Amino acid sequence: MLEKFVDALPIPTTKQPSRTIDGVPMYEVTMKEAHVHIHRDLPPTRIWGYDGQFPGPTFHANTGEPVCVLWKNKLPPTHFLPIDFTVHGAEKSQPEVRTVVHLHGGVTEDWSDGYPEAWFTRDFKQVGSYFSQPTYMYPNIQKATNLWYHDHAMGITRLNIYAGLFGMYIIHDDEERSHLLPTGYYDIPLILCDRSFHEDGSLYYPSQSEKPVKDVNPSVIPDFFGDTIVVNGKAWPYLQVEPRRYRFRVLNGSNARFYKMSLSNGHSFIIIGTDQGLVRTPIETSSILLAPAERVDVIIDFSSYEGESIILLNDAAAPFPQGGQPDRKTTGTIMQFRVGTTPTIGYKEPLPYILTTIPMLNEQEASCRRNLTLSMRPDQYGRNIHLLDDRLWTEPISEKACLGSIEVWTLINLSKATHPIHLHLVQFQILDRQPFDREVYEKDGTITRTGPRRGPERIEQGWKDTVRANPGEVTRIIMQFGPFTGLYVWHCHILEHEDYEMMRPYVVVIQ
Structure with a gap:
């Protein structure tokens, strides 16, 4: 057993732009293999990291100030973690090592969102089937928030992130700065x-x-x-x-x-x-x-x-x-x-009572309400496939939202596990959770509620992009689709579930 508390906590480096193009900062990040010391008593560990770091460098951006990032794949041609070639998107006909970067929680156009099939290989020699390109634009049109970036390649996301392909992306704004929070x-x-x-x-x-x-x-x-x-x-x-x-x-x-x-x-x-x-x-x-x-x-x-x-x-x-x-x-x-014991100068005054305003979406303005199941079924080898709405990734797109429309999604969890459900592009608010009778639902598709409706927990009362959908409960979320149209995805963020079918494409269209 490794001894605890013998290594000081490192602080990820801050990424700096390499140049400016027409006033827009341009960053270059290289995905590459490296060996890092994760514990004093462990030999160096082979990782794949952004700029060879584990985790990758931290981006600091400002609201309303866009940036461009050139993502460069310099990884080896073969993976050092075990690939299951029966998983969709990871077949032997595909390159073993593929990458695409998703800014989790980012409001971006689809070509910069990291669509799972928009992967590319080392030096961009092979590309996936959807608008693959290595340079992404992040408009930073959100309020101050803590996002993160990570790999999103179809069928091997769990392995690429486990290897080390992830890092933080922080957006700042004047409202946040005005509160005299620790800096x-x-x-x-x-x-x-x-x-x-x-x-x-x-x-x-x-x-x-x-x-x-x-x-x-x-x-x-x-x-x-x-x-x-x-x-x-x-x-x-x-x-x-x-x-x-x-x-x-x-x-x-x-x-x-x-x-x-x-x-x-x-x-x-x-x-x-x-x-x-x-x-x-x-x-x-x-x-x-x-x-x-x-x-x-x-x-x-x-x-x-x-x-x-x-x-x-x-x-x-x-x-x-x-x-x-x-x-x-x-x-x-x-x-x-x-x-420590040395007194220091720090803010002693109370934190402000109001940090921000959060306009609430009106459920009565929803133009569409969807009931979507979280379920499992066995595959041809007897393994459980986790599914959204009982559909595989390759089935036709069933969630088509109109630009600017408000929708309420009811997530019906028929499994035994809590699934963290993430939607790309949009921010949402949690309406409520409520237990239901699973047997009745599986018999005739009727949601028979068996307990009181609970509003979001206090920690969940702001804007969210990932929601915990608990077993035996329906979880309702509300969102407005936009500001961009295009092809996006929603999925469970347990990576093993996401890689094996618990992910679906959705599209935002002009009405």
Whole structure:
């Protein structure tokens, strides 16, 4: 077992533009193989990273100021993780190593969105079937928020992200700056993920599930849970902090693991933001649940804990919510904060009561209401395929939204797991959740509600791009489609589910 809290938390580098074209900053990012030290006692680990970093460099952008990014693939021609060639999009007829970049939560035109079949290979020698190009435009027409970028190649997303192809993208604006929140050294991204390692330091990813699949090897697995928690590229790191307020922008970058975070001394977090920016008013809470791809923006005030060591804990079941509890010796621990004794100058005045305004979408203005199931069925090898609306990726597009229209989607979870559902392009609001009778629904398609309707949790009352759809519940979300037309996707963000059919295309059209 690796010793905890022996490596200092690294801070991802800030990406700088290489040049400016007609006033627009131009960035160049190279995907390449590298070897990095993830723990003091591990040999260097082979990763694939943006600019060879794990995680990739952090982008800082401003609202209303567009940027261009040239994504350059310089990866080896063969993958070092096990590819299942029976997965759609990863057949032996396709190049083993393919990449395409998605800015998760970004409001972008479709040609810059990272459509899964818009992949490209090293030096752009081979391209996918949909508007493949290496240069993307990000207009940054959103309010201040914490986004992230990651690989999105059809059939191998789980492997490419696990190899290290992910990083943060932060948008700032004047409203955020006006609140005198912690900045600079006291404003820190925390990118959480779980990994497993061989003794030689190399990444371990299983080629089979616990019950091997006959006639398929390697085989896609139902979900992946590593035995080591990694933050900003270090296993169980520590952070030396001053006795003052800090701001942490937390991202769950794991394939499938949920995190229910708390502090070992019982101290509270102050939530100031969620997926798509600031919440209306600060929220005090003792625990925070994050599904894969969700983000939370929090303040932790260390001013009353001089000289103490505080551990950031995890108490989320794996799989969530029906799996076993994490072991405090391993996956139940995330990192450590070491609070110094030297007084420092920090903001002492209370946080503002109002952080932002959030206009609420009106359900009565919805022009379309869709009932969409989250379900499973066996494939030809007896493995479970996770499906959206009981449809495969290759079936005709069934979700066609008109530009500017408001829709309500009811997600009907017939499975036993919570699925973090992500929609590209749009921001949405959570209306409510309610338990229903699964047997009745499977018999005649009727939603028979069996309990009270619950509004969104306090942490979910802002704009979202990923929602936890719980088993045995209907989850309703509302969104307005735009500002762009084109071809996008929606999917589960458990990467093993996404890769094996739990993803569907949708299109936004002019009415």
